[in-house]
């Protein structure tokens with residue numbers, strides 16, 4: 001090849017590289033420009049000055065107002081505290097995942113003409129949560145640590161989501177001065193934590209048993225308060241004697257469920273835990289939930305059975321588990337949760353939520369049978385009422401290790417056309433699941449019903 005030809009090829013190469021680079025920049029601009037121009041980033045409180053937007057709850061109650069150079073939060077102290085893990089803070093301790101995700105829509109930024117603040121228009125985000133229900137959760141929880149969530153399993157709207165501890169951003173406490181009281185205060189425990197499920201996990205084992213063991217509903221188990229499984233002993237909360245499948249869930253018999261888990265075996269249990277999404281995360285409105293864990297790859301016979309009872313290395317994320325409970329109530333398939341209903345700029349709708357489903361995770365008959373069993377629990381044990389509605393639930397008491405009080409968990413649903421709600425609550429160190437959690441969920445459900453009716 002002579003010198004001239006080499007130079008020509010080099011020129012072609014340069015031209016091609018510039019062309020590809022130009023395309024990359026244009027594509028990145030088209031996709032990301034709104035995020036570049038408006039960043040509510042962590043540690044950048046100064047940027048607040050450039051904002052011109054507000055956030056309201058499902059009924060229009062102001063949660064955050066940054067229009068006309070204001071910087072205000074909700075009037076009610078409890079609502080301000082309940083909202084910090086959703087809205088983030090301006091000190092940069094709690095990221096504003098959601099506001100960042102919709103920064104472009106909130107600013108009304110236009111890729112061709114730039115930002116349009118000139119006509120006095122501002123961004124307005126409407127959330128699905130109810131300030132009234134958020135406040136009810138704060139009042140019901142008191143000083144306890146943990147988290148609570150309630151959502152509509154037919155539409156996906158989250159009506160209540162609060163993580164404890166929290167604080168009123170207008171009266172910032174001295175967190176370093178009381179590290180125990182504010183342990184993990186910057187974490188949204190509902191979305192970004194995973195917990196040992198304890199007996200609430202018996203719902204997963206029961207779902208697998210209903211699908212895989214033909215005569216499970218007619219089986220009788222025998223519990224003498226403990227049983228040797230593999231080479232270790234499973235301890236039960238009582239000596240239940242002869243006990244059927246339905247009663248075993250109602251009385252939360254560890255011996256019966258360890259035998260059921262053993263019969264299902266590690267492979268089938270893992271298949272159902274996967275299908276239900278225990279080890280997967282959900283992603284919505286800028287949030288990505290923490291993955292749970294169900295790993296029996298190196299489990300002994302005892303450990304696999306112990307996992308079927310909700311212990312061993314089991315971990316659940318409460319938001320993900322709430323959608324599972326919603327699917328039980330809704331015939332095996334539930335809507336995926338979300339928080340942002342819509343975003344407007346001026347009169348224009350920039351974003352409108354759409355209902356999405358997580359797909360079928362349970363056979364309709366399995367879901368119906370399990371819902372009946374959970375309703376039987378409520379009728380016999382828990383006493384959570386929503387008018388005449390069909391309510392189902394399962395409690396859990398999750399061991400955390402020597403010297404620590406167990407965590408109290410409660411997961412359930414209201415099966416109703418008017419109030420199709422699924423709920424999950426955990427009180428860390430709260431002891432027995434139903435005793436601690438049922439009164440909390442009752443108060444919050446009552447508030448959610450008011451929010452739906454109003």
Ligand SMILES: [Zn+2]
Nearest residue numbers: 223236240253
């Ligand atoms: Zn038992």
